[in-house]
Amino acid sequence: MENKKPLSIIKIGGNIIDNPSELKQFLNDFSKIEGHKVLVHGGGKSATKMAKSIGLVPQMIDGRRITDAPMLEVAVMIYAGQINKNIVAQLQALETNAMGFSGADGNLIQSVKRNHPTIDYGFVGDVQKINTSLLETLISNEIVPVFCAITHDKNGQLLNTNADTIASELAIALSAVFEVTLNYCFEKPGVLYDSEDDSSVIPTMDTALYSELKTKGAIHSGMIPKLDNCFNSLSKGVQKIRIGHHQMLQNTNSVCTTIQL
Template sequence: MKPLYVIKIGGNVIDNSENLYHFLKDFTALDGHKILVHGGGKIATQISEQMGIESNLVDGRRITDIETLRVVTMVYAGLINKNIVAQLQRFGTNAIGLTGADGNFIKAVKRPVKTIDYGFVGDLDETSVNAVNISNLIEAGFTPAFCALTHDGHGQMLNTNADTIASALAVALSGQYETILIYCFEKKGVLKNIDDDESLIQDIDPASYEVLKKEQIIHSGMLPKLDNAFKAIACGVKAVVIGKSDELSKLQQNQIFGTRLSK
């Protein structure tokens, strides 16, 4: 099977034009098929404030009322996505900017109200991603760049977590490609000591993950990230890599890049 990289970038790349420039250059240099996934919460918050719309976050998760949905649709699918696509074209990547509604690529279900009403937020399941249509696009020579928006199939756009979209894409396409899911963030990877960038843990498998959790080396915010990563691996993804965006070029040079999670 051909390899396919599904790479998710966070706000630390998107919010800084220099970081974004270098990342997209390195992304273009990567051999083979690729998909890019991005959010853009910080810029959405700034523009909401300028428009007099208050951002409401609970445990870091955005409550998406109708006004907020309008803003995130404009910012994610418009401002950020098209800027990324234009930059990728500049470097020679024939990118196509997408939401989940385009081509019916990613269909979500509006999150049911339990204790909190998250509003127009979409949840994904194993049937959400249209792998055949996305594969057709990739084989036609396009590089998809997905923003963090999906749809419900009934005309409603939904705000959806970009990490979750990246994972769902990698799992769904693992039947046709050898998928490697890469999360780029501000640290070099999973660190033994959060304050020491040189304390990188290069490889984690399920057994060593249990030990790292028991020893409290991996805890709090990293737990859901890694739990989801191992779920993706159990569902067919070859490996998940967590690393720093400005070190992506190391992958191309066969050097150690980030922390690699595998079976």
């Protein structure tokens, strides 16, 4: 069997996006990654800021956003519009031939509206299907896909979807045709034993340690869905997963957390 080509999937969070100089440095690092790559971005803080400016009150439950119709309009405008196109334009300036996508474009990511027994999440999507063949064609033609956190249900409805989950589902689907490394980049150097102490990075996280730290409350809120996604991805064919500051993309000795089963 032919060896699979390596593919780097990188997800960045709101704290990088909200800081223009940090974003510029990240995109510079990202542009230098050799070989095939995909970028997935969140942008929750920008959406929250915009929502508040027009009188909406953002709601979160366990690190996940409740998305009513007005909030969906804001999310689409900020994620798929302002943030996505700004990133694509900056990557073009760095000689990286990026193309921005929502899940609706090319039917690349199809979702279903979340059906929860007790919580109405509104227009929130859970990923059902990735158009792997179209993505493989794009990537093989040296296009760098840049995904925002908006998907669709194939019935005309856009859906707000957790960006960590999108990165995870893309990694799982594309691991059928590439050797995938998934990197979650945020403002911290890795997953921390103590969220107030940046020097307390956990170098390697496995399921046993994860369970123990969740029980102690050391790992909580938004880090829980992130790590759940990581372990799910590894169990379904993703080669390697790292969490840390984007410095790890260019510096192999950079401190970060490697996730393993």
